[in-house]
Amino acid sequence: xxxxxxxxxxxxxxxxxxxxxxxxxxxxxxxxxxxxxxxxxxxxxxxxxxxxxxxxxxxxxxxxxxxxxxxxxxxxxxxxxxxxxxxxxxxxxxxxxxxxxxxxxxxxxxxxxxxxxxxxxxxxxxxxxxxxxxxxxxxxxxxxxxxxxxxxxxxxxxxxxxxxxxxxxxxxxxxxxxxxxxxxxxxxxxxxxxxxxxxxxxxxxxxxxxxxxxxxxxxxxxxxxxxxxxxxxxxxxxxxxxxxxxxxxxxxxxxxxxxxxxxxxxxxxxxxxxxxxxxxxxxxxxxxxxxxxxxxxxxxxxxxxxxxxxxxxxxxxxxxxxxxx
Amino acid sequence: xxxxxxxxxxxxxxxxxxxxxxxxxxxxxxxxxxxxxxxxxxxxxxxxxxxxxxxxxxxxxxxxxxxxxxxxxxxxxxxxxxxxxxxxxxxxxxxxxxxxxxxxxxxxxxxxxxxxxxxxxxxxxxxxxxxxxxxxxxxxxxxxxxxxxxxxxxxxxxxxxxxxxxxxxxxxxxxxxxxxxxxxxxxxxxxxxxxxxxxxxxxxxxxxxxxxxxxxxxxxxxxxxxxxxxxxxxxxxxxxxxxxxxxxxxxxxxxxxxxxxxxxxxxxxxxxxxxxxxxxxxxxxxxxxxxxxxxxxxxxxxxxxxxxxxxxxxxxxxxxxxxxxxxxxxxxxxxxxxxxxxxxxxxxxxxxxxxxxxxxxxxxxxxxxxxxxxxxxxxxxxxxxxxxxxxxxxxxxxxxxxxxxxxxxxxxxxxxxxxxxxxxxxxxxxxxxxxxxxxxxxxxxxxxxxxxxxxxxxxxxxxxxxxxxxxxxxxxxxxxxxxxxxxxxxxxxxx
Ligand SMILES: Nc1ncnc2c1ncn2[C@@H]1O[C@H](COP(=O)(O)OP(=O)(O)OP(=O)(O)O)[C@@H](O)[C@H]1O
Ligand SMILES: [Mg+2]
Numbered sequence: 001x002x003x004x005x006x007x008x009x010x011x012x013x014x015x016x017x018x019x020x021x022x023x024x025x026x027x028x029x030x031x032x033x034x035x036x037x038x039x040x041x042x043x044x045x046x047x048x049x050x051x052x053x054x055x056x057x058x059x060x061x062x063x064x065x066x067x068x069x070x071x072x073x074x075x076x077x078x079x080x081x082x083x084x085x086x087x088x089x090x091x092x093x094x095x096x097x098x099x100x101x102x103x104x105x106x107x108x109x110x111x112x113x114x115x116x117x118x119x120x121x122x123x124x125x126x127x128x129x130x131x132x133x134x135x136x137x138x139x140x141x142x143x144x145x146x147x148x149x150x151x152x153x154x155x156x157x158x159x160x161x162x163x164x165x166x167x168x169x170x171x172x173x174x175x176x177x178x179x180x181x182x183x184x185x186x187x188x189x190x191x192x193x194x195x196x197x198x199x200x201x202x203x204x205x206x207x208x209x210x211x212x213x214x215x216x217x218x219x220x221x222x223x224x225x226x227x228x229x230x231x232x233x234x235x236x237x238x239x240x241x242x243x244x245x246x247x248x249x250x251x252x253x254x255x256x257x258x259x260x261x262x263x264x265x266x267x268x269x270x271x272x273x274x275x276x277x278x279x280x281x282x283x284x285x286x287x288x289x290x291x292x293x294x295x296x297x298x299x300x301x302x303x304x305x306x307x308x309x310x311x312x313x314x315x316x317x318x319x320x321x322x323x324x325x
Numbered sequence: 326x327x328x329x330x331x332x333x334x335x336x337x338x339x340x341x342x343x344x345x346x347x348x349x350x351x352x353x354x355x356x357x358x359x360x361x362x363x364x365x366x367x368x369x370x371x372x373x374x375x376x377x378x379x380x381x382x383x384x385x386x387x388x389x390x391x392x393x394x395x396x397x398x399x400x401x402x403x404x405x406x407x408x409x410x411x412x413x414x415x416x417x418x419x420x421x422x423x424x425x426x427x428x429x430x431x432x433x434x435x436x437x438x439x440x441x442x443x444x445x446x447x448x449x450x451x452x453x454x455x456x457x458x459x460x461x462x463x464x465x466x467x468x469x470x471x472x473x474x475x476x477x478x479x480x481x482x483x484x485x486x487x488x489x490x491x492x493x494x495x496x497x498x499x500x501x502x503x504x505x506x507x508x509x510x511x512x513x514x515x516x517x518x519x520x521x522x523x524x525x526x527x528x529x530x531x532x533x534x535x536x537x538x539x540x541x542x543x544x545x546x547x548x549x550x551x552x553x554x555x556x557x558x559x560x561x562x563x564x565x566x567x568x569x570x571x572x573x574x575x576x577x578x579x580x581x582x583x584x585x586x587x588x589x590x591x592x593x594x595x596x597x598x599x600x601x602x603x604x605x606x607x608x609x610x611x612x613x614x615x616x617x618x619x620x621x622x623x624x625x626x627x628x629x630x631x632x633x634x635x636x637x638x639x640x641x642x643x644x645x646x647x648x649x650x651x652x653x654x655x656x657x658x659x660x661x662x663x664x665x666x667x668x669x670x671x672x673x674x675x676x677x678x679x680x681x682x683x684x685x686x687x688x689x690x691x692x693x694x695x696x697x698x699x700x701x702x703x704x705x706x707x708x709x710x711x712x713x714x715x716x717x718x719x720x721x722x723x724x725x726x727x728x729x730x731x732x733x734x735x736x737x738x739x740x741x742x743x744x745x746x747x748x749x750x751x752x753x754x755x756x757x758x759x760x761x762x763x764x765x766x767x768x769x770x771x772x773x774x775x776x777x778x779x780x781x782x783x784x785x786x787x788x789x790x791x792x793x794x795x796x797x798x799x800x801x802x803x804x805x806x807x808x809x810x811x812x813x814x815x816x817x818x819x820x
Pocket of ligand 1: 340365721
């Protein structure tokens with residue numbers, strides 16, 4: 001007789017350990033990087049530089065969280081780079097037209113969410129593959145950004161707005177944007193891990209048909225997921241615009257791939273069904289740390305690109321290996 | 326001893342929290358069919374996966390053709406002439422039949438695949454199985470039963486000396502089962518050895534030479550089939566006497582709960598009408614491909630309906646998608662658990678609550694404690710064998726997965742439950758559990774209809790039987806007037 005089989009127990013040990021393992025291993029990688037770079041250049045570990053890394057990582061972390069939602073459904077969102085630029089531009093135009101800062105930001109964020117909802121509708125009702133739908137909006141929205149600005153960045157934004165970027169906060173002396181990122185990560189981490197929408201997100205990625213036949217409103221959930229992704233991209237757009245005090249039509253170019261890379265390093269699978277927000281946050285930090293550390297140690301930008309590419313492949317490879325074990 | 330094709334000696338295997346096999350012995354001679362039986366989760370599939378190189382053993386010896394072997398992967402087992410038809414279908418849905426049959430063994434002309442030869446060879450195999458299919462058809466277009474035939478074709482095409490069949494018939498039609506048995510006889514004569522796993526014990530009479538029973542990962546007995554009886558086998562399997570195979574209960578037949586009127590959907594459902602009444606179980610019989618699954622799916626809103634009306638307690642209801650059906654209290658337990666029933670990479674408890682989220686959420690926030698409580702109740706009620714409720718469903722045995730598919734619909738109140746092949750892959754004892762469960766529902770006044778390809782089950786449990794053929798209802802019979810012959814006659818009416 002097999003006592004374990006005879007009496008089921010309530011421990012959720014196995015699942016906890018798997019997610020914790022993911023977090024621990026990504027955090028471990030981060031730690032090793034930090035040690036290596038500190039040895040190479042002690043300046044790396046200065047609080048100044050750490051803040052720098054956090055600041056550089058902030059927009060990527062925010063969009064990567066959204067991308068994680070999308071990847072879990074086994075989709076992909078290529079439009080977020082363009083959404084970053086265009087939502088910043090929408091907000092900037094509003095501000096230049098004299099609207100209050102909060103209203104302008106709301107405008108930019110709603111614009112982003114709207115693009116996300118459009119992606120969702122194209123995928124759900126237009127029955128387009130996510131790759132194609134979001135590639136289409138990626139190009140369209142980038143074009144819109146260029147058209148709205150005629151290719152010239154929009155500057156002279158009000159100070160109350162640019163404060164959300166680099167200005168240090170009384171709390172721990174950390175820039176506002178880092179706090180914004182932190183709060184967004186908490187909120188969306190909670191949504192993914194603890195709410196119905198989050199559960200449905202995983203379920204759709206695990207088996208779309210079984211989820212639909214279980215009575216889940218899969219259409220609505222998919223639209224919500226793409227809306228979340230673009231909404232977060234719009235937040236990144238606000239922060240990046242505030243950072244450089246101008247809204248550039250070329251902002252965020254190629255960021256969608258950084259978002260995918262962060263998610264994947266943090267344990268998300270492009271095949272769907274897997275991924276967690278803490279993992280993704282750490283994954284984005286790994287990439288930001290690599291960039292920063294390689295810079296500090298004077299590596300050429302070309303080499304940097306190569307190394308980051310290799311790290312992405314390596315991380316996923318190690319993960320696969322561990323999982324099949 | 327020299328005439329053994331394969332011997333498994335003292336094999337043990339553990340998974341986290343489960344000792345799946347505990348010093349099991351098993352052997353296979355040339356020219357015999359050796360049946361392997363046991364309850365769900367007893368370790369049959371695990372043992373066969375060890376013999377075919379899918380899993381590695383923890384302990385014990387594998388001897389093939391007198392030589393001790395260590396398989397690290399399925400390829401090595403294939404090279405030794407061992408081939409397995411898995412319980413769960415493993416075909417590439419986007420490839421054609423021919424491509425699937427020869428996957429990994431494509432006939433080469435230098436390095437291009439010789440398409441013509443591949444298709445021709447596949448055609449021969451299909452012919453041998455008497456399956457009327459074009460080898461260039463995509464697998465995704467095939468029914469489960471045809472896919473199963475492709476799996477079998479794939480296995481016999483390898484010319485393996487040892488062929489393992491893990492529940493090959495659970496999705497086959499009667500005709501296809503006959504074909505399979507003929508092929509098994511030929512293979513036997515040619516000196517192949519076949520290991521045959523099935524929960525349909527009456528099949529063993531037609532094929533088995535020897536039977537081995539395992540229970541809870543332990544070898545119980547190996548005997549010659551001719552020296553034993555089905556009752557005997559069942560007793561060894563479940564460790565107790567099984568009172569009744571079909572625990573039918575009589576209740577008062579009441580009003581019509583659910584009515585389907587002139588339903589037409591797709592190519593497979595033509596003008597189907599039937600009723601489900603209070604206090605009865607309706608059986609939907611027919612051959613595979615008769616349109617029964619399509620009927621159920623169309624009712625449930627999984628597929629589009631062309632025309633037809635549905636009535637619940639006399640009032641017309643409109644179902645366009647599964648959500649509508651579920652809101653109306655019309656549930657459907659699907660036929661293909663892997664494709665339609667389970668999120669295989671998620672834990673048991675999350676599968677259990679997927680259609681029941683309203684029970685475990687407040688303002689959209691999930692209460693995991695409640696989820697686990699619901700899942701534990703389900704595990705208890707259906708005796709699902711799993712180390713914990715958070716075990717990934719993928720790691721359950723086939724029969725236990727099936728119980729999860731059924732169980733997840735028993736949590737919320739229903740008016741009608743449509744079961745599509747509810748006992749597929751379930752052991753004899755657990756079948757009775759499912760029947761009792763249908764009886765409970767019937768007593769509670771819930772409408773119960775079930776599709777089944779197993780005639781004994783239809784005859785044993787249904788109070789009324791609807792027979793379908795080629796998408797139409799060809800007969801509606803009272804249990805008292807039904808028999809295998811009558812049902813078969815109506816099931817083949819248009820053929
Ligand atoms: N990959 C795995 N990881 C963890 N546990 C597993 C795994 N595969 C099987 N098990 C467990 O091992 C036991 C034996 O499973 P197995 O699939 O061999 O049963 P079976 O006899 O084939 O049952 P069925 O008749 O339901 O198919 C079960 O308790 C099952 O949960
Ligand atoms: Mg099995």
